[in-house]
Amino acid sequence: MIKVGIIGATGYAGGELVRILTGHKEAEIKWFGSRSYIDQKYASVYQNMFQIVDATCMDDNMEKLASQVDVIFTATPQGLCASLVNENILSKVKIIDLSADFRIKDVATYEKWYGIEHKSPQFIEEAVYGLCEINREDVKNARLVANPGCYTTCSILTAYPLAKEGIIDMSTLIIDAKSGTSGAGRSAKVANLFCEVNENMKAYGVATHRHTPEIEEQLGYASGEKVVLNFTPHLVPMNRGILATEYAKLTKDVTYDEVKAIYDKYYANEKFIRVLEKDVCPETKWVEGSNYVDINFKIDPRTNRIIMMGAIDNLVKGAAGQAVQNMNLMFGLKESEGLELVPMFP
Template sequence: MIRVGIVGATGYSGVELIRLLSQHPQAHVNRLYTSSAEGESLVPVFQHLTGHALPRLEAIDPVRMASDNDLIFLATPAGVSSALSPQLVEKGARVIDLSGDFRLSSPEQYRSWYKKEPAAQEWLDRAVFGLPEWNRESVADAALLANPGCYPTATLLGLLPLAKSGWVDPQSWIVDAKSGVSGAGRGVSLGVHFSEVNESISAYKVGQHQHTPEIEQELCRQTGVEQLIQFTPHLVPMTRGILATSYAKLHTSVTAEQLQALYETAYADKPFVRIRPFGSHPRTKEVYGSNYCDIALHLDERTGRVIVLSVIDNVVKGAAGQAVQNMNIMFGLEETSGLPIVPVFP
C-alpha cells in the first residue's frame, strides 16, 4: 500500500483526494497535515466523512512527513509549496503539488502572473508538468510533479492534437472558458457569495488569468513553436465543471473527417479522454464526479476556424482525480486504479 499524506485536507481538492483515495485498492490516507488545527478531526468540518476512519490533523514537519509517507499531496494555496516541496523531496518523499508553484518554468513569469515570489530555478527545472495523456514517461519518473490547473487541463487536452498537427495558426488561439464556483476554493468572499453568483454569469481576470502562461508554455513545449492564446474565464452559478470553448484559424484545408480522425488517434489509448461524435455538444453534467475529459469538434467552413469543446469536472480531472491518476503512473499502477469510471448523473 502507498502511504499517502495530504497537506490542505480542509480545502475542496484535499477533501476530494480523501474521497478518491478511500476507494483506492493500493493506497491509503496515512497522514493529514495542517498549519492551524493540529490534533483536530476533519469530520466536524466535513460531515459527509462521518464513519470513515481518518487520521487526525498533524502539524507540518517536513522531516517526519517524508519519513511517514511514500507520497505527499500538497493541496495548498500558491506560495506554500514552493518552500515546502523541496524539503520533502530532499528527505526522500515524492510530491504532487496541486498549487501553481511549479507549473511555470520561468520564475519571472510566476512572479508576474501570481504576484508571489517563485521557487528556486533548480526546482522549477526539476518539476514535471503532470498532464499524463501527453507527459506519461516524465510523470512515471517524477519526484516532484506539478499537477496542472483546472482550466489548462480542459484547454490543453482540447487543443494539443490540433496544435501538433500544424494545421492551425499558432497565434490565433482564443479560449472562452466557464467554471463552477468550486474553482474559487472554500474561502469566503463577495465574489462567490450566493446572492452575487446565482442567476448570473460574469467574466473575470480578463487578459490576466494566471493559467494563461501555463497553457502557452505547454503548447510550446509540445510543439516546439511559440503559441499565443487569448484566454477569458467566466464564473457560472454551478458547483462543479468547466466548459472550454476554443477557436483556432486554419491555414490549410482540412475536412471534418480528418479532424475527427486526428483526435480519435491521439487519444485512442487514453482512458480518461472521450472523443464525442463530430459536431456534438458535451455538457459538464456528463462528466460530473468523474476523471473524464469529453471533447467534441466543429468546423466552421465560413470562417475557416476549428471550434473545440472540452468539458471536465474541475475538482476531479482538474485537480484531485488527475493527481491520483498521476500517482498511479508514478508508482507503476493501473492508470485508472481507484478512479470512478462512471460519472454521476443527473
C-alpha cells in the same frame, strides 16, 4: 500499500483527494494536514466523510511528514510548496504539487503572473508537468510532479492534437472558459457567497488570469512555436465543471473525418479522454464526479475556423483525479486505479 500525506486536506481539492483515495485499493491516507483545523476530526469539517474517515487534522510539517509517507500531495495556496520543499525531503518522498509552483519552467514568468518570489527555483527544471496523457513517461520517473491547473488541463487537452499536428494557426487561438464555483476554493469571501453567484455570470481576470502562461507554455511545446493567446475565464452558478470553448483559424482545408482522425491518433487509447460523436457538444454534467475529459469540435467553413470544446470536472481531472493518476504512474500502479468513477447524472 502506498502511504499518503495530504497538506491542505480541507480545501475543496484536498477533500476530493480524500474522496478518491478512500476508494483506492493501493493507497492509504496517513496524514490529513490542515492548518486551519488542527486537532479537529476531519469528518467534522466534511460531514460526508462521517464514519468513513476517522482521522484528525494535523499540521503541515513537511519534514516530519516526509519520514512517514511515500507521497505528499500539496493542495495549498501558491508559494507554500516551493517554500517547504528541499533536497532532503525529495530524497525521501515523492511530491505531487497541486499548486502552480512548479508548473512554469521560466521563473520570471511565474513571478510576474503570480506576483510572488519563487522560493525553490532549483527544482523547477526537475519537476515534471503532470498532464498524464502527454507526459506519461516523464511522470513515471518523477520525484516532483507539478499537477496542472484546472482550466489549463481542459484548455490544453482540447487543443493539443490540433496544435501538435499544425492544423490550427496558433496566433489566432482564443480560449473562452467557464467554471463552476468550487474552483474559487473554500475561503469565505463575499464574492463567492451563494447569493452573489446564483443567478449570475461574469468574466473575471480578463487578459490577466494566471493560467494563461501555463497554457501558452504547454501548447508552445506542442506546436513548436511561441504561443501567445487570449484566455478568458468565467464564473458559472454551478459547483463543479469546466467548459472550454476554443476558436482558431485552420491552416489548411480539412474535413470532419480528417480532424476526427487526428484526435483519435492521440486519444483513441486514452481511457480518460472521450472524443464524442459528431455534433454532440460536451456538457459538464456528463463528466461530473469523474476523471473524464469530453472533447468535440466543429468546423465552420464560413469563417474557416474550428471551434473546439472540452469539458472536465474541475475537482477531478482538473485537480485531485489527475493528481491520483500521476501518483499511479509514479508508483507503477494501474493508471486508472481509484479513478474508475462513473459520472453522476443528474
